[in-house]
Amino acid sequence: MRTKSEERRQHILAIAAEVFLQVGFEKASMAEIAQRVGGSKATLYSYFPSKEELFVAVMDRSAEQLMGTVFDQLLRPGSPEECCGDG
Template sequence: MRTKSEERRQHILAIAAEVFLQVGYEKASMAEIAQRVGGSKATLYSYFPSKEELFVAVMDLSAERLMGTVFDLLLRPGPPEEVLREMGRQYIKALLAPELVAIGRMAIAEGDRSVVGQLIFEKGVMRGWSLVRDFIQKILDERQRSDVDPMIAAWHLKALLEAELREPRMLGATRKLPPDAAVREVAARAVTVWLRGYGLEDAPRPRRPARRAGT
């Protein structure tokens, strides 16, 4: 059962999310959020010491709602390629959701002006992709591969999953969410390229036919 304090915190986060999405991070003020919440700024600051911390908490809540189960898919049994494809599909779908797109745009805009970007990277991005790193480490251990840095390999996989659809979505070049079949194909391509690049594909490569004598 939630305590009144926790209910209050969740109410603040819901109101803050509305304000950030409506006016953007820079124009949003703690005074405006406190007014909409129905309390004083002092009360608001007792929950969140700064606007940066409040924004990151809003981001965490949104990410948990949209991405909360994405990295849990890595715990499923099955061939690594299948597990990564399904994780990739769900990751792309969450990444393109309007709420995360809006938060991502605000975080990028604030990158050089505040610690928001740094906090999101450390508390959000790193947290999820460290789980991918651990999954990759298990694959490497099974193949007795010590020549690959699993964190770098995770960043490469992330880049491939985002390569086709994220930038057009972030820039507003595409406004509609792609159909699930298209997302599935994008994820499959990304994982295939990643596995081949690291020489981790399960299926053996087709053998070239032997050359005949005299040819």
Template sequence: MKTKSEARRQHILDVATEVFAETGFERASMAEISARVGGSKATLYNYFPSKEELFLEVMISTNQQQFSAVQQLLKVSDQPLRQVLQGFGEALVKLIYSPDVLAVRRLVIAEAVRSDLGYDCYCRSRKQGEEKIAAELAEAVARQHLKDYPPALMTSHLLTLMESEFIDRMVHRSAPPLTDQEVSAAVARALDVFLGFYSA
């Protein structure tokens, strides 16, 4: 039955999430995941044809709801654009530098030199997010809040600036958690630069 299949698929994802978190992508095995799930490897491969695809599904299913909620904050409206961007930026930085998301990002980067996992992950997650952000910035251009530059370029600059003060945490395993004050101040400085150039 479909309900049973969906429940089984979710159980596999839950178990795989634990295994990847414990061992990392490279050392995790489909045999270990299958043993913990209970059942044959053949059944596991019926749901997920490869370890790479399973990892990608784990990453997306784990974080998609949170990222969608953050993207909803970036809705160009009658509110001042800077206020909208500030709220969006703070929520985004807190999410992408949360321990769980940061761990996934490190795994994806580590695997990017060995397989297509990094690019596949980009296409199914970050790229889609960038396209939604670009659409909102295009709306800001249409409302004459921003200068008429390619939305994809503005998106790249915006995201890079918002993350710029914390990027070293990607390689700093024991960095202390970010405080709300740190994030708010860093996003404000990023917007000083972004809006200093792009404001209409």
């Protein structure tokens, strides 16, 4: 079971991903992310020391989710052509 701290971290990552997608890295601000999360910048910085580290964590989370999907497809019975087409 996830702790409240981990749940909060995951919530921050989800909101940050939305902000980065909407406005890009350069225009995204920790203040905007904190506002959307419903917390303070201090809380945000306690989880992620910088916007760069938050962005890296968002990208790591996205890559893990994508790779999970890919591996799920690869582990299904049948040939790759049956599951995903032949190219």
